Amino acid sequence: MxxxxxxxxxxxxxxxxxxxxxxxxxxxxxxxxxxxxxxxxxxxxxxxxxxxxxxxxxxxxxxxQKNVAWIILAYLFMVTIAGYTAGQRAKHVPRGKYIAGVSILAGTCITMFLLVILNVFPFTPRYIIPVAGMMVGNAMTVTGVTMKKLRDDIKIQMALVETALALGATPRQATLQQVKRSLVIALSPVLDNAKTVGLISLPGAMTGLIMGGASPLEAIQLQIVVMNMLIGASTVSSIFSTYLSWPSFFTKAYQLETKVFSSE
Known part of the structure; x- marks a missing residue:
């Protein structure tokens, strides 16, 4: 037995x-x-x-298990692995793994909190862990691309950024265009996927429900929730990563930290 x-x-x-x-x-x-x-x-x-x-x-x-600690432990494990993986993609960003981990944690935690408060999902392992896994996975990809693209763009346009700094601009003002570009590039796949969902392919959550016997109408209701939460978590995580990356790119005197951009 x-x-x-x-x-x-x-x-x-x-x-x-x-x-x-x-x-x-x-x-x-x-x-x-x-x-x-x-x-x-x-x-x-x-x-x-x-x-x-x-x-x-x-x-x-x-x-x-009925202990909430297991949900939190599983969630933190996923965030840790995701932060390490995203940090590897942006390996030239100082403290990249830490920045990625904190950004992913912030984006997914805020999104999950809102979904639970609004009673979209009950706070049980059967719902929270799969949902958190989807959000963490997407936030990982977007955060890694954002950090890497931001660093690469600043490196390519160092002269332009240094000129802006010399004219009295703050690091935020001097790199505003690079930040916008990195965010747009990183978030475009998530938004494109939302635009074409159901037209080109049936997403995993929807397909799983249909194959499990749920009606297509029930499946699309869940998939709409999934797409919304992925956009929310990915956007918050990627924006967080830009704010946390900025200090690593500049000295205390508001000059570019050249050693960050010297490696290929």
Whole structure:
């Protein structure tokens, strides 16, 4: 009886294992075309299988707990990993991982708080953890791109920024255009996705509900909420990252910190 969960798990893995056929097809095509991606494909699939299996058991455990601490712990774990990943993308930004982590935490926490207060989602593990995961994932991507683009744009236009500083502009005023450009570029994919949702592809949350037996009308209601929260969390996180990045780009004398822009 105590091993029933394992038997059920293995039984449920029949279809995922059957779906490996399409992966073998991709591996075969990579070999024929001499792309050299066979090893990476096998590693990626194995890693995804391992990670998803582990997280499945972890979520199964958390969903049975009534302690709020487990929700917070899972959320902070996701934010930590996301902050590290986004910081890696913007590796030339000083304290990039810390800035990314704090920005993602702020954006997703504020958005989640509003959704719970407005009773859009109940504060239970079954709702909060998946929702937080979607927001953190999108905020991670947007924050990493924002920080990297901001640093790169300032580096390209150092002469223009230094001229503005020499004329008495504050760091914020001198880099206003670079900040706007980095935010627009980072947020464009999220906004484009919202514009085309349902027309080009059916998003994961909506598809999952429909395949689980929910009506299409119920599925679109949830998907609208998901799109709204992703835009909110991504926007707040990306703006936070620009404010937190600014001090790293300038000295206390309001001059560009050249060592930040010297590396490629």
């Amino acid at each position: 105590e091993w029933d969960w394992l038997r059920d798990f293995l039984k449920g893995m029949i279809k995922p294992f059957a779906a490996l056929v399409v992966v073998f097809m991709a591996i075969g095509l990579s070999y024929v075309q001499k792309l050299g991606l066979e090893g990476e494909m096998i590693y990626s699939v194995f890693r995804a299988f391992l990670q998803l299996s582990i997280i499945g058991f972890v979520l199964q455990f958390i969903f049975t």
